[in-house]
Amino acid sequence: MSGRRVAITGIGVTAPGGVGTKAFWDLLSHGRTATRAISTFDASGFRSRVAAEIDFDPEQSGLSPQQVRRMDRAAQLAVVSAREAVSDSGLEFVDLDPHRTGVTIGSAVGATMGLDxxxxxxxxxxxxxxxxxxYATKxxxxxxxxxxxxxxxxxxxxAEGPVSVVxxxxxxxxxxVGHAVELIRExxxxxxxxxxxxxxxxxxxxxxxxxxxxxxxxxxDPATASRPFDRSRNGFVLGEGAAVFVLEELGAALRRGAHVYAEVAGYASRCNAFHMTGLRPDGAEMAEAIRVALDEARVDPTDVDYVNAHGSGTKQNDRHETAAFKRALGEHARRTPVSSIKSMVGHSLGAIGSIEIAASALAMEYGVVPPTANLRTPDPECDLDYVPITAREHRTDTVLxxxxxxxxxxxxxxxxxxxRRTP
Amino acid sequence: MTTGVTTSAKPKVVVTGIGAAAPNGVGTHDYWSATRVGRNAIGRVTRFDPTPYPARLAGEITGFTAADHLPSRLLPQTDRMTRIALAAADWALTDAKADPASFDAYEMGVITASSSGGFEFGQNELRKLWSMGSQHVSAYQSFAWFYAVNSGQISIRNGMKGPSGVVVSDQAGGLDALAQARRQIRKGTPLILSGSIDAPICPWGWVAQLAGGRLSTVEDPERAFVPFDPDAAGHVPGEGGAILVMEDAERAVERGARAYGELAGYGATFDPAPGSGREPGLRRAAELAMADAGVAADEVDVVFADAAGVPELDRVEAEVITGLFGPRGVPVTAPKTMIGRLCSGAAPLDVATALLAIEEGLIPPTTNTSPDPGLGLDLVLHQPRPASVRTALVLARGHGGFNSAVVVRGTD
Amino acid sequence: MPEQRFTVDDLTRILTEGAGADETVDLSGDILDTDFEELGYESLALLETCGLIEREYGITLDDDTVTEHRTPRAMVEAVNARLSATV
Structure with a gap:
């Protein structure tokens, strides 16, 4: 099974600012922010009372009353996004071998809302x-x-193949997504x-x-509360959402004439083995993950056209990450646009990685790099090109x-x- | 064009260290000593007063004092499951004679499974939140309860920077984690700590498990969890599991390590959606694992059953086993009858038990159950059975339709 | 106000309760001017400690208390300053 490659052929996004991939890209490409004062419960006793919420009506998004009753909001967002991805892919799932179809869903905090x-x-x-x-629900x-x-x-x-939560x-x-790629490749x-x-x-x-x-x-000032890479940044804005993809073996996708957004060409994960919440400023472990992922993709660091950053907007993260980009990409880090969509859609913990992959694929699709909103006062410690305020037309063949x-x-x-040509 | 290129088999991945923690024995030696002779450890819940609840039995770990094993700095920030997992990881490394300091940090990773995270820690913080107010919630709540915490803490304690991860697929997840560890070792990371420890025995975890509808409400500790028995009426929950040192076989040999055996095969499937009427996926998972290991049915010396203790699920599993091996065609055991079902910790512990059975040539018994003869299982009952065991099949299922299977094989 | 005074003993008690104690460090020794990092306490431990102090003493510490006050002496002074401000 060596040589199998993996394509993204369908995208579904349910993110702050609007339900569906189209609304998501509209928000990003116009540099609008979806952060606001928390509206779903009385947050007056909290220090941080701003969040990026979705105006999401599960029944309007196609879930049945029973699905709504049994699922936590996070599960609802996942299923709605999965349906959009399937429809977008044009793939007839009823014709697939269910035994060869898998599911991997990431989540950092599971059904926190339901448990709370x-x-x-x-x-x-x-x-x-x-x-x-x-008094417990069934x-x-x-x-x-x-x-x-x-x-x-x-x-x-x-799906009746490998199914799991990461x-x-x-x-x-x-x-x-990295795990799903491994399943298809092998x-x-x-x-x-x-x-x-x-x-x-x-x-x-x-x-x-x-x-x-x-x-x-x-x-x-909820609308400008998330300020990645800005000197005045002082923490992240909590968000919510889901992004789900249809990933297919590339050859099969091309044979059926599928629209291929991108190949998932490389992936790696490393641990800092340092601290549960703290980061060393040098970014060495993230740089190592980047190095291995580029290597697996057979992409030279200088071929990276756009970096979609973690950019959470905490003091330590943005400094750590800037160091990691410089360490992994060298001088090319300074010539490459880098942006954080968390400035617009907040930080939805385990979901945001997939939402950012969606943003990256759409950046390739439309030749537009989404901006880092609210970045008005540069921080000397964060000195890369973060595409402040306004989206930028920019041909992108390779995204990190x-x-x-x-x-x-x-x-x-x-x-x-x-x-793309590979060496 | 391909001259000189050999299509070599996938690299072998072996288990070189075991850290087990179970209700009937903490530490691999104590666990195996108890399990090989069928020592039960199911009893009335002591960690809280179970009187108000319809289910009152559990397999609880006794005799584990975290402060004896871990620095005091770690205690306020860790759930019980994390403390046990950190200790079990230490024991596994010691057993494997693998000193993390002698490896490059990127050559070691941590891949664990979780079911419900640090649920007791979460319970205590939720209680503070709702009874006293949000200012009373601990800073450690930001990570101490979440599913990734054991992998993170183990990697920090042992300086492991390689590929790491966490999978959640209820009880099946324990095998999925081991398979993911094997995958990363085959991609080039020589050593991965893998497995799972779970410990959600607290009032909040109890209520959540009761909601699942599978807890036994039988009062007699010897009759409460009796899989394959006509009186099967659910399971008793337990706590614990196992952390294993998994290594690339060649690298393990190079450093002179002893291997318990090889993780030779793996398969995972998901049941058809409820109401489809189609066959569940457990048989397919077992077949995939056996095909992956390249073993035929007659080469399997023992099956470690999932043993749900729910009549319908027991019937499905018995049909899978007799379908693959014939009626009474293979010895089957479920040592979890001694200790209850340990959430995601159950299956890694079964894998550890299978490796210990291979090492000693002894199949540990299934206790308490008087199986329905109509199921056609050769269940190893009451007494351990001496047997030359080289290859074992371990089955695990998770709530919602998850099926995983692993084949372990002794090294020659 | 004197009965509300916050001492280094109060601090070590709360540190130990909220974050444990590094086995290689003697907290009963002369630690007033030792950096918290050297005592085995990183920012997370100090955030937890500050939370416990705030609740026990009914005060609110500034957001930058943890980053600005790097020794027990500085922390004790910061807490006492806040205690006198609230009396």
């Missing part, structure tokens, strides 16, 4: 230490173990519906990020997208045109 709400009820507002099972087990997310997607698309914190969305599956989802905008998540001061307290997360995980993925 359920705990409140079974504990009667935190009063009962011995929580009362008689579907609590599906919140307990988030593999229910990939099960829901598998049922939605009729949960490596905030790199889950890259690692899930011949375990021919088609994998792969992506990631998270819906973490919930009191327990806000509380723990407040405690480590990772989220921005810029509550008076990276992620970094709690636990020390550092991941890199390379998208490229399948007809």
């Amino acid at each position: 709400q359920e705990y409140r009820v079974v504990s009667d507002g935190g009063r009962l230490e011995l929580v009362d099972h008689r 579907h609590l087990y599906d919140h307990f173990v988030p593999s229910s997310f990939s099960a829901e997607v598998a049922w939605a698309v009729g 949960s490596t914190g905030c790199t889950s969305g890259i690692d899930s 011949g375990t599956a021919d088609v994998v519906v792969a992506g990631a989802t998270d819906a973490p905008i919930s009191p327990i998540t806000l509380a723990c990020f407040d405690a480590i001061k990772a989220t921005t307290p810029r509550d008076d 997208s990276v992620g970094s997360g709690f636990g020390g995980f550092q991941s890199a993925i390379v998208l490229a045109r399948p007809d």
Whole structure:
């Protein structure tokens, strides 16, 4: 099975700013931000009260009342995105061998929202230490173990091959796609519906990020609260969303005349083995992940046309990441546009890696690099070309997208045109 | 054109170290000593008062004092499952005589499975949130409960910077993690710590597991979890699992390591959507694993069953086993009857047990069950069975339709 | 106000409760001017500690308390300054 290559032939995105890939790209290419004051619950007691929420009505997006009842919001976002990806791919899933079709879904925090709400009820507002099972929803087990997310997607698309959830914190969305690529390359599956989802905008998540001061307290100006690479950045903005792809063996995709957005040409993940939340400023492990991913893609660092950054907007991340780009790409880092869409759609934890892969594929598709919104005061420590404020027309044949997360995980993925010349 | 190019088989991946933690024994030696003779460890829940709940039995780990194994700095920031996992990782490395300092940091990775993360840690913080307010939530809640925490903490403690990961597919995930470790070793990382430890025995985890509808409400510890028995009425949950050192076989030989055996085959499938009426995927998973290992049915010396303890699921599994091996065609065992089902920790522990069975030439028994003879299984009951065991098939299923199978084979 | 005074003993008690103690460090020794990093406490441990101090003493510490106050002496002074401000 050596020599098998993997193509993205379908994209589905449910992200802040609008449901569907079209609305997502419209937001990015116009440099609009979807960050706002939290509206879904009373967040007045929290330090950080801004988030990137989706105006999402699951029934309007095609889910049945029973699906809505049994699924956590994160599962709903995943299934809606998977359906869009399948439809976009033009692939008739009913004609596929279900045994050769897989699903990988990334998620950092699973059914946090459902668990938070359920705990409140079974504990009667935190009063009962011995929580009362008689008040638990029948579907609590599906919140307990988030593999229910990939099960829901598998049922939605009729997959019966390898099915799993990948949960490596905030790199889950890259690692899930990377895992799917491995499954197709090695011949375990021919088609994998792969992506990631998270819906973490919930009191327990806000509380723990407040405690480590990772989220921005810029509550008076929600629209510009997420400021990656800007000197005034002071934390990330929590987001939610999902992006799911149809990945196919490239040869089969070309034979059926599929539209190929990009080849997933290289992927690697490394650990910093340093700290659960902290980053060393040198970016060495992320640079190593980038180096290995480019190597696997047989792409020279100077061939990278665009870097889709993790760019969370915390002090330490943006400095760490800038160092990693310089270390991995050398002088070319200074000549390459780098941008963070978290400035617009926030940081949806495990989902964002896949949402950023979607942005990267669309950047190739439209020849437009999305901007880093809200970047108005350069930081001397972040001195690359971050495409401030306005999207830029820029032909992109090769994209590098990276992620970094709690636990020390550092991941890199390379998208490229399948007809590129390789050395 | 291809002169000089040999199509070599995929590199072998072996297990060189085992760190086991189970209700009937903490540490590989104690676990195996108890398991080989069928020592039960199911009892009434002691970690909280189970009186209000319809299910009151569990397999709890006793005699594990985290402070004896871990620096005090780690304790406030770790859930019970992470503490046990860190200790088990240490034991596995010691068993393998693998000193992380003697490897390049990028030559070692950590790939674990998880079911529900650090659920007890999460419970305690949720309680603070809702009873006292958001300012009372710990800074450690930002990672201590999440699914990736064991891989992250193990990699930090041991300085492992190579490919790492976390998979979640309920109980089947434990095998999926081992397979992912093998995949990364074959791609060039010489050593991966893999496996899983789970420990969600707390009121909140109990209520969540009750909602799954598969917990046994039988009061008698010897009759509560009796897979393949006509009286099967669900399972008893437990805590623990195993962390394994997995290595590229050639590299292991080079450094003089002893190998318990090889992870020779793996397959994973997903059941058809509910209501389709089509055959579940467990048989296909077993067939894929056996084909991957290149073993025929008559080469399999023992099957470690998933042993759901739910009549319909037991019937499906018995049909798979008799379908592949014939009626009473292969010894079958389910040591998890002694300790309960350990979420994602169960299957890595079964793999460890299979390797220990191969090493000693002894199949550990299934306890408590009086199987329905109509199922046609040769279940190893009550007493251990001496046997020349070279190849074992381990089955695992997860809630929702996940099926995974692994073939382990002793090294010659 | 004197009965509210926050001492280095209070700090080590809360540090140990919230973040444990490095086995190689003697917290009962003269640590007032030792950098927290050398005492085995990184920023996460200090954030947890600050949270515990805030709750026990009913005060709010500045966001940059952890980065600005690198020794027990500086931290104790910062807490006492906040305690006197609230009396």
